[in-house]
Amino acid sequence: MSAFTVGDVVAERSVHLTRESLVRYAGASGDFNPIHYRDDIAAAVGLPGVLAHGMLTMGIAVGTLAEALGDTGRISEYGVRFTRPVVVDPETGADLHVSAKVGAVDDETARIDLTVTFAETTVLGKAQVRVRLS
């Protein structure tokens, strides 16, 4: 059992997204909203470009923790706010960086705070994972 100490960064990673990543997530999740793969539609609804699915970013963020937890089944709660879009350029893609820091610990659970940044901006708000300690 890993001991969590408030303030410790327990996991970190960078993930490079491409348009292919978005198409793959669309197929795997069943979310075929065209703003995630069609530039013309993204532009027509006033977006700065084709966006990554919020749920893809959310999934990548929590996946960062898997090794530190040993078993993702220890997660009892996970929540995020989608605060900023992740624009995925057709040629250069997008780089996400995820950092997981222990925010609070009590007798039975730990709260891990995830910070996800894209182009030096935080894209998820209040991204918190509640983990069972036993």
Added chain:
Amino acid sequence: MNPELVGRVFPPTPPYLVGREKVREFARAVFADAPQHTDAEAARTLGYADVVAPPTFAMVVQDLALQQLLSDPGSGIELSRLVHAEQRFRYTRPIVAGDELVATMSVTGIRSLGGNAMITSEAEIVDAEGAHVVTTTSVLLAGEAGA
């Protein structure tokens, strides 16, 4: 937006059978590289019957329930202007390949916000025995027609 949607409970979705290859496909798509998501032996070592779905896989099942609301012509929701604002999951246990899951969705809140409506919905996902697996909460921001 139809305010009478609040409190509405939709019928349970048809059972969704979680397949091992679907879990692997989803894990790959969300860059979930822990062996428990793809290797059945690794999952068994942790005490699971089969590969374990990554935490956000619950969204795939929730989506089936959410479609009931979004496709309801009486909802007043314009699909092209829908933004996912917030998502939460509360787990009793992780989803495992072989699970047969049923989601029951209810609309728990609607709030107007400068020409938009914030719709909060909750889906309770149970297994074939009726035991709780995960509850999902979604907050969607819907642009109102003509707004």
